[in-house]
Amino acid sequence: MSSRGVIIIGGGIGGLCAAIALRQAGLEVAVYERAEVYRPLGAGLSLWSNAMRAFEALGLARKVADAGASWRETVMHRWDGKVLSRLSVETLCREVGQPTVGLLRAELQQVLLRELGPGVVHLGAACTGFHADGDGVRVTFADGREVKGDCLIGADGLRSVVRQQLFPEVRPRYGGRTSWRGVVNVASEVIPEGSQFELYGPGARFGICHLGRSPEGTWRMYWFLLAPAPEGGQDAAGGHQEAVLSHVRGWMEPVESLVLATPESNILRTDIHYLEPLPRWGEGPVTLLGDSAHAMVTDMAQGACQAIEDALVLAKLLREDSDRVRALRSYEARRRPRTAHIAELSLQAGSIRYLRNPVARWGRDLLMQALPPSVALNQLRRVLGYDFLGA
Numbered sequence: 001m002s003s004r005g006v007i008i009i010g011g012g013i014g015g016l017c018a019a020i021a022l023r024q025a026g027l028e029v030a031v032y033e034r035a036e037v038y039r040p041l042g043a044g045l046s047l048w049s050n051a052m053r054a055f056e057a058l059g060l061a062r063k064v065a066d067a068g069a070s071w072r073e074t075v076m077h078r079w080d081g082k083v084l085s086r087l088s089v090e091t092l093c094r095e096v097g098q099p100t101v102g103l104l105r106a107e108l109q110q111v112l113l114r115e116l117g118p119g120v121v122h123l124g125a126a127c128t129g130f131h132a133d134g135d136g137v138r139v140t141f142a143d144g145r146e147v148k149g150d151c152l153i154g155a156d157g158l159r160s161v162v163r164q165q166l167f168p169e170v171r172p173r174y175g176g177r178t179s180w181r182g183v184v185n186v187a188s189e190v191i192p193e194g195s196q197f198e199l200y201g202p203g204a205r206f207g208i209c210h211l212g213r214s215p216e217g218t219w220r221m222y223w224f225l226l227a228p229a230p231e232g233g234q235d236a237a238g239g240h241q242e243a244v245l246s247h248v249r250g251w252m253e254p255v256e257s258l259v260l261a262t263p264e265s266n267i268l269r270t271d272i273h274y275l276e277p278l279p280r281w282g283e284g285p286v287t288l289l290g291d292s293a294h295a296m297v298t299d300m301a302q303g304a305c306q307a308i309e310d311a312l313v314l315a316k317l318l319r320e321d322s323d324r325v326r327a328l329r330s331y332e333a334r335r336r337p338r339t340a341h342i343a344e345l346s347l348q349a350g351s352i353r354y355l356r357n358p359v360a361r362w363g364r365d366l367l368m369q370a371l372p373p374s375v376a377l378n379q380l381r382r383v384l385g386y387d388f389l390g391a
């Protein structure tokens with residue numbers, strides 16, 4: 001590639017969005033992804049309206065929305081079905097001007113890959129390190145390849161090789177819980193269309209949302225369970241379903257029936273890790289984007305949304321300033337406070353969701369019922385309505 005291009009390591013949601021935004025800003029871009037192929041991951045994703053605003057700026061909001069289903073209301077329940085609170089997400093979406101959408105990760109990936117077209121993403125390219133000097137940056141790969149560019153964006157996720165080289169002392173922290181995620185097609189809508197359900201039980205949280213209709217006309221449902229577990233724990237072979245059921249047996253329907261209807265191969269288990277906010281994201285012509293810079297616990301469902309915001313801000317600043325290194329530092333200065341704030345909100349939200357003690361849970365549930373929805377809505381308004389491009 002020409003030495004004037006931008007090299008992106010990692011073709012996840014963050015890296016692909018960055019590539020689209022940078023190309024639209026007139027830059028030459030190449031993405032290097034470790035995976036040999038894009039596998040259709042059996043997991044859903046919530047894209048809040050802040051992320052949808054970013055997709056609108058990329059001209060992709062309609063395509064992304066059409067690939068999933070939007071929701072209007074989050075209904076929070078106690079495990080046995082008692083409604084604790086209702087959050088009218090629709091009000092905020094109207095203010096922001098974009099819906100909040102649930103969709104399959106794999107479908108989002110396809111929308112992004114189609115937008116990029118052939119020749120931009122190089123698969124089977126596992127980055128092993130880089131060397132930066134006054135002339136730009138040289139990146140090395142496991143197969144011995146080397147490429148050269150003007151600057152390097154490490155969008156290579158939680159275990160980022162680029163971050164490890166920049167800041168070897170930084171280690172992801174375990175959030176104390178693990179997640180199971182399942183996708184299943186069912187004949188009926190199961191929960192009201194436009195609703196997202198959350199259920200709180202002893203030490204665990206279960207969520208259900210629609211991802212739209214499958215091509216056969218069935219309802220595609222996404223569910224997740226978060227529960228405390230030792231780091232690195234594994235389920236027995238073929239035992240994901242049983243592990244999930246051990247936490248949610250007897251919970252209100254449709255929890256058990258959804259889990260039972262989900263094929264083992266459609267259930268993913270992932271430990272939840274996060275990064276303490278980094279004091280710096282880069283050096284010279286190198287920076288980080290997405291989880292490599294700010295992996296966060298999932299309690300605000302904002303990790304990918306923030307990666308998408310990063311992509312837009314990075315492209316805007318690189319377009320506006322021909323001094324690449326200065327543009328990267330401006331990008332970091334804008335994005336670090338925003339992402340640290342969301343990461344902190346995510347930790348706070350998580351601190352009351354996985355209580356085991358019955359008295360503590362009783363108090364939490366009472367509080368959820370007593371708090372006017374406007375309190376939660378106001379907090380969410382600051383997250384969704386933030387002017388990330390103008391800030």
Ligand SMILES: Cc1cc2nc3c(=O)[nH]c(=O)nc-3n(C[C@H](O)[C@H](O)[C@H](O)COP(=O)(O)OP(=O)(O)OC[C@H]3O[C@@H](n4cnc5c(N)ncnc54)[C@H](O)[C@@H]3O)c2cc1C
Pocket residue numbers: 009010011012013014015032033034035044045046047125126127128155156157158159160161179181270271272289290291292298301302303304305306307
């Ligand atoms: C259970 C769970 C639920 C979640 N739900 C939501 C949600 O609803 N909404 C939301 O916004 N966020 C959610 N998130 C967070 C979201 O998944 C992440 O924040 C998002 O995927 C980060 O995107 P990324 O592109 O930065 O990193 P990743 O998605 O991790 O992508 C990194 C890419 O880099 C590649 N790579 C890694 N190392 C190398 C290397 N050395 N060389 C080349 N390529 C490399 C990887 O193969 C990968 O493709 C959730 C996370 C979890 C665990």
